[in-house]
Amino acid sequence: MRDDHAGFETASREKVADRRLAIQLHVSTGNSLAKTASLIEQTPQWQALRAHARQVKLHTLTHLDEYVQRFAAAAERNGATVSWAATGEDACAQTLAIARQHGVRRITKAKSMTNEEIGLNEALEAGGLEPVETDFGEMICQLAHVAPSHVTAPIIQWSIEEVARLLARTGFVDAIPPELQPGGGALDRSARLSAAARLVAAARVRLREKFMTAGMGISGANFAVADRGALVLVENEANIRLTTTLPGVHVAVVGIDKLIPRTADLGTFLTLLPVAATGQRQTSYVTFLRKPLGRLHIILLDNGRLNVLADEQHFDLLSCIRCGACMNACPVYRHVSGHGYEAVYPGPIGAVLMPHLQPGRAYEELPFASSLCGACTEICPVGIPLHERLLEWRERVVGRGERSRLEAAAFAGWTWLMTHPTIYRSGRPPAAWINAMAGWFAPVKQWQKTRELPQVAGESFAQWWRKNRDA
Amino acid sequence: MGRSSDSPHGVSNQAPTHSAAPQRRVSLFVPCYVDQMFPRVAQSTVKLLDRLGVACEYDARQTCCGQPAFNSGYADEARRVAEHFVRVFADCETIVAPGGSCVSMVRNHFSHVLGREERVTHCVRELCEYVVNELGVTNVGASLPGRAALHMPCHMLRELDGAGPVRELLSHVRGLEIVDLPCDTWCCGFGGTFSVKYPELSTAMAETKLQQMRDAGVEYLISPESSCLMQLASVLRRVEEPARQDRALRTIRPFHVAEVLAGLGTCA
Numbered sequence: 001m002r003d004d005h006a007g008f009e010t011a012s013r014e015k016v017a018d019r020r021l022a023i024q025l026h027v028s029t030g031n032s033l034a035k036t037a038s039l040i041e042q043t044p045q046w047q048a049l050r051a052h053a054r055q056v057k058l059h060t061l062t063h064l065d066e067y068v069q070r071f072a073a074a075a076e077r078n079g080a081t082v083s084w085a086a087t088g089e090d091a092c093a094q095t096l097a098i099a100r101q102h103g104v105r106r107i108t109k110a111k112s113m114t115n116e117e118i119g120l121n122e123a124l125e126a127g128g129l130e131p132v133e134t135d136f137g138e139m140i141c142q143l144a145h146v147a148p149s150h151v152t153a154p155i156i157q158w159s160i161e162e163v164a165r166l167l168a169r170t171g172f173v174d175a176i177p178p179e180l181q182p183g184g185g186a187l188d189r190s191a192r193l194s195a196a197a198r199l200v201a202a203a204r205v206r207l208r209e210k211f212m213t214a215g216m217g218i219s220g221a222n223f224a225v226a227d228r229g230a231l232v233l234v235e236n237e238a239n240i241r242l243t244t245t246l247p248g249v250h251v252a253v254v255g256i257d258k259l260i261p262r263t264a265d266l267g268t269f270l271t272l273l274p275v276a277a278t279g280q281r282q283t284s285y286v287t288f289l290r291k292p293l294g295r296l297h298i299i300l301l302d303n304g305r306l307n308v309l310a311d312e313q314h315f316d317l318l319s320c321i322r323c324g325a326c327m328n329a330c331p332v333y334r335h336v337s338g339h340g341y342e343a344v345y346p347g348p349i350g351a352v353l354m355p356h357l358q359p360g361r362a363y364e365e366l367p368f369a370s371s372l373c374g375a376c377t378e379i380c381p382v383g384i385p386l387h388e389r390l391l392e393w394r395e396r397v398v399g400r401g402e403r404s405r406l407e408a409a410a411f412a413g414w415t416w417l418m419t420h421p422t423i424y425r426s427g428r429p430p431a432a433w434i435n436a437m438a439g440w441f442a443p444v445k446q447w448q449k450t451r452e453l454p455q456v457a458g459e460s461f462a463q464w465w466r467k468n469r470d471a
Numbered sequence: 472m473g474r475s476s477d478s479p480h481g482v483s484n485q486a487p488t489h490s491a492a493p494q495r496r497v498s499l500f501v502p503c504y505v506d507q508m509f510p511r512v513a514q515s516t517v518k519l520l521d522r523l524g525v526a527c528e529y530d531a532r533q534t535c536c537g538q539p540a541f542n543s544g545y546a547d548e549a550r551r552v553a554e555h556f557v558r559v560f561a562d563c564e565t566i567v568a569p570g571g572s573c574v575s576m577v578r579n580h581f582s583h584v585l586g587r588e589e590r591v592t593h594c595v596r597e598l599c600e601y602v603v604n605e606l607g608v609t610n611v612g613a614s615l616p617g618r619a620a621l622h623m624p625c626h627m628l629r630e631l632d633g634a635g636p637v638r639e640l641l642s643h644v645r646g647l648e649i650v651d652l653p654c655d656t657w658c659c660g661f662g663g664t665f666s667v668k669y670p671e672l673s674t675a676m677a678e679t680k681l682q683q684m685r686d687a688g689v690e691y692l693i694s695p696e697s698s699c700l701m702q703l704a705s706v707l708r709r710v711e712e713p714a715r716q717d718r719a720l721r722t723i724r725p726f727h728v729a730e731v732l733a734g735l736g737t738c739a
């Protein structure tokens with residue numbers, strides 16, 4: 001998919017060098033995390049809800065074929081057309097065919113990571129169609145030709161000023177509001193916010209035109225409820241509602257991981273998702289879409305998900321509800337942003353999911369790019385033990401002999417030494433030698449690139465103990 | 472919980488050194504990097520436990536808990552080192568270590584690494600946990616005047632009992648004020664081989680944390696984990712040493728909790 005994949009080591013280094021990026025990300029994710037934390041505190045049943053969500057998801061995943069069938073049958077009874085797509089290309093081709101069949105040119109699009117995953121915009125454009133992103137953040141990404149850098153906050157690293165400049169440059173608004181211009185007294189927070197609100201209002205007028213003239217709307221879904229054949233979509237801007245109801249044709253591309261068995265389970269997920277995602281008790285709109293107004297095509301997408309499902313150790317990764325909380329909590333994400341990962345799903349969940357969805361070596365570095373602090377596991381609303389999955393990936397990659405020979409040899413030597421205590425104790429050269437020679441070794445050189453080297457003590461604790469205590 | 476510090480040695484009156492009871496004995500587990508690079512932390516541990524009436528034993532056959540290999544995906548290597556650990560500590564009743572990360576490795580990950588349950592995995596205690604939860608001592612009579620930030624290692628925070636015991640002990644250190652900061656729960660960026668593989672990223676993580684501490688004007692950085700302190704101190708020295716020369720910058724001094732509690736009062 002990404003031929004230009006530079007690898008985490010290279011891409012992240014460039015992001016780390018930009019200190020402003022980390023500052024902006026820490027502010028944005030910090031605000032979100034603080035709101036989430038305070039809501040969790042006010043929700044005494046939070047842990048019970050998490051456990052319930054995990055149990056429902058694991059049950060669904062272990063009976064997925066049954067629920068997919070049940071969902072498809074119920075949705076067809078409701079009047080939808082349900083089809084299956086094994087790959088992303090397949091889903092894109094089906095969408096394109098539906099558009100052609102209805103003679104559509106302009107297509108409004110609701111925010112959907114699944115559609116990012118399969119590269120739907122590129123496919124539609126290549127087919128001569130005009131896809132229009134209608135979520136504000138996604139719209140900015142589309143105008144700027146960049147990928148979203150977070151699953152729920154696509155332009156998390158942008159300042160209001162940058163957004164204003166882009167909108168003016170692309171003709172989406174007539175001019176940059178004066179408060180947001182350089183030297184416009186932009187330091188006042190409330191002035192900036194009101195200018196931003198005017199900017200959004202102006203963009204909304206432009207989008208309204210697109211909504212009214214689009215022949216087709218495309219969305220994903222947050223949940224697909226098997227018992228009623230319903231799609232559930234969660235949002236704050238109402239663009240999803242307009243996308244799914246205004247045009248006469250609606251295509252929903254739904255990953256099979258979105259299934260939940262019963263409408264009764266929705267309460268749990270609709271409580272967890274907004275709190276974890278944006279620190280809101282509830283989002284502004286929840287759309288429960290059952291009987292279509294016009295034509296509704298639901299494309300059920302595999303695109304690697306069945307492989308994850310077949311993985312006994314990792315199938316629970318499919319219980320992810322894409323809230324993005326693990327990204328907010330992750331210290332690595334907070335320094336490199338989504339773009340440092342060069343993956344549709346960044347952050348901790350991306351690091352464990354991407355090597356499954358796009359096998360091959362490209363994403364297998366990601367599980368190593370973590371300090372294993374466990375903040376992701378702690379926050380995940382559906383209880384995925386993300387840091388354990390990271391560790392398991394490392395074990396798999398090492399087990400296949402895919403790490404460097406030097407590293408493997410170093411660990412072999414170290415293991416031998418650690419299991420031969422007499423030699424470990426007696427064989428140590430004087431500390432002064434070690435400290436003087438340390439700089440010759442590659443790992444030490446790496447350490448010293450950015451930090452001072454800690455020194456080996458002249459006398460180890462074991463030596464001190466022998467002298468002072470053992471006598 | 473004992474809170475008084477009137478006893479001659481500044482130790483809580485309720486320290487369980489009751490004359491009729493046999494003296495408590497613990498086995499020390501000194502993590503490999505503490506042994507080689509921060510022996511003072513282990514010496515402080517011995518000194519503190521001495522003062523609390525706990526006798527320490529130390530078996531010099533001990534090496535490492537296997538965590539570096541485990542975290543890097545080398546399962547076989549981790550298992551062999553873990554087996555060595557189990558052999559050395561097989562007969563021990565209580566094992567105390569001045570470092571939460573290795574304690575968590577033994578307690579939470581050994582059964583997985585070894586593929587079986589071992590009695591010793593239930594015997595390991597992090598130093599502060601042991602002092603507060605098992606000795607019932609919260610005031611060890613130490614003093615350190617100044618403002619400090621507390622850095623909790625991720626493993627202790629999320630896989631052991633959290634910050635409770637450490638905070639409890641530090642709250643009774645005379646003159647010491649622990650400043651609460653948003654960065655208290657952020658990772659220091661060490662992560663073993665992670666810090667070597669991604670030096671810029673690892674350092675940036677430390678630097679983001681340290682900046683908040685500088686802004687808060689703390690004088691000390693206290694942590695119950697030497698590996699985190701090693702990372703943070705290495706970054707501090709690289710960043711601050713050149714700066715200090717031209718603008719008399721005040722440096723943040725790193726301490727291990729054991730050093731503070733034992734009253735050694737010198738830099739880690």
Ligand code: SF4
Nearest residue numbers: 320321323324326380
């Ligand atoms: S893994 Fe958990 S925290 Fe991360 S996006 Fe998915 S549901 Fe949210």
